Amino acid sequence: MNIGTLLIHNAGTVDAATGALSTPVFQASTFDQSVSFKAEGAGVEREFDYARSGNPTRKALEHTIAALEGGTNGYAFSSGIAAVSSVLGILSTGDHIVAAEDIYGGSYRIINTFFKRWGLESTAVDASNLDDIKRAITPKTKALFLETPSNPLLKITDLNAACAIAREAGLISIVDNTFMTPYLQRPIENGADIVIHSATKFLGGHSDVLAGLAVTRTEALGREVYRVQNGFGAVLGPWDSWLTLRGVKTLKARLAMQQKTALSIAQRLQQHKNVEAVYYPGLEGFTSKPVHDAQARGAGAVLSFKTKTTEQALRFLGKTRLAAAAVSLGGVETIASYPVRMSHASIPKQERERLGITDTLIRISTGLEDAEDLIADFEAALAEE
Template identity: 45%
Template sequence: MTRIYDDDLSGAFGTRAIHAGQRPDPTSGAIMTPIYQTSTYVQEGLGRNKGYEYARGKNPTREALERNVAALEGGRHGFAFSSGMGCLDSIMKLFKSGDHVVCGENVYGGTFRLFDKLLQNYGLRFSYVDTREPQRIADAMTPETRMVMIETPTNPLMRLTDLGAAAEIAHRGDALLVVDNTFATPYFQRPLDFGADIVWHSATKYLNGHSDMVGGMAVLNDDDLATRLQFILNAAGAVPGPFDAWLVLRGTKTLHLRMQRHDENGRRVAQWLVERLGDERVIYPGLPTHPQHELACRQMRGFGGMISVELGTREKAAHVLERVRVFSLAESLGGVESLISNPALMTHASVPIERRGDLGLSEGLIRLSCGVEDVNDLLSDLEQAFEGL
């Protein structure tokens, strides 16, 4: 008997999240994909094998995850990596010295660090622009531009990019559009549907959802591009172990349920913050006062649980960060538990201080990752943490 949704994209999102890319174990019938904890595979004879030779190249657990996330993103090819940055670094190996990249100015601090501190030393050139305005992307394009790299929403300023417009500009210049979809996840946003060429994630975050592994994912449609990325994955070796792949695969089975709750809690917390502080201090795409709310409604199915709040000073930020009890002061995001952080001093500390100032990324900005706890407990925690401000 063959289970449905093994290899196609039929079925609603929740059904695909649970079934896509996975088959019962042929030996035992186990419904959960086994953890193939092996480094090599016995071959049937010289030049004859079952499709597996060495685990850096392929692993059945990893392949199940890759098929699953590809189905959720609406793509043909999925690739799992040992971290989100390992994923991006492997994508960047598609390019060569002299190539030019147009990058959103407010990307994750680790992305900027990889580009600015490492890859430019190998001859890649980068221009950073405010991608909220598509014309700024177009103005930054050169004959050597081979990639447009964006996050939407951005980390941590929650700025959006018009995916369709960015894809049109990139393709007009014979460049790839690469999108970091970590914040939105395929449940709320599918960049490939708007013309993106590669979508990538820190799988550590919402895809896994339980804060117990580190990983990355890339999804794309083009067969030739997929062949090249598979070669890079095997040659450079930034691959996850089978247990980490299994942990993400476990996480995607509840992605649709968790994202609904993240979104519900995010909306409630954002509204509470607006009532407490005023809408000019709260940055959340789900608020009608967000300057790109209409775009968010057009290209996203929901707004998620990520909220940024401008408190004005480092001292006021510390007042809240050190008083929370349900929210935990920690880096990362997207887990079932609620987290709170100061991006300027934590996730974006590698961004030069003058650049942070230009972006408006102050030491008074805090970032909330609303988990799936009871929202009343989250609100009570914030109430006591904000007391005295």
């Protein structure tokens, strides 16, 4: 089935017991086991016993994301960062990971604080440069952590090549696919072993749920992730699983329109006199566009731009009437974020500047408003007083 069909006809579409076209919200923390204590029920084991270990609504979402990403097993967590930390939880003290240097700031923070404290070493690399990845691998390296397009400058990593390097070195390759979603990019097809999502973003799609997902290429890796999910317990609740399932059904329609708008805005911003640079893989001439086009079906709905001065950036954020100046992305409403104060505030300033995350950088996630209205609003917000 094509992905658009799969988004609708997935594990969460029809309730097996009632035929309902929406998976029920099983708001239950525990499940009766008495049948297994009765003589006639000896040997009978119910599928669910306790909601941390499994819940039917969560399971529907977990099956859905596994099918969408083309993996064997899916897991749903209480946030994207819970998915990241639970996946990294399959590694051990003394292990080393190679991570792209411009991953989501919160992922950078847990790798460089909590996991470091527990003895997981890491090296940050420019993952758009395959030689950098190769050079960083040591005998202790166990995993490669990627995000492409990267956050917030949308640098591209060649997934086929990077995952092949990882495989050859015996590493688990982990890809945060939040910006693309399985509608636009399916990293397991490019060789990734584990795919992660902040489903808070495009999959949920309505800025009303915090959720994380992970999908594994194999059952064996799935069992390892499950051990951490059940052990750490950062599971997604039934309501939030349901909201995410509902969001997934409209992903294609939303993202198709949102990325069209993103391209129009990126093209207009490129011509604006107060704009220094625009970062969007849909723009002709964008670095590594051919690599992105070969591995993704579209450029997505996140773009970044730099104004010429910090004042212009701050004025834009204060003056825009249609974009919410807010953390997050992927909702139906356009969001303008200021990475130095928001998603990347936890990265030391010097390191941020080295990465190009300056005080003039604004990240836009386009929503479902009409593109012409957004363009008019952005022009007004960029205009001099």
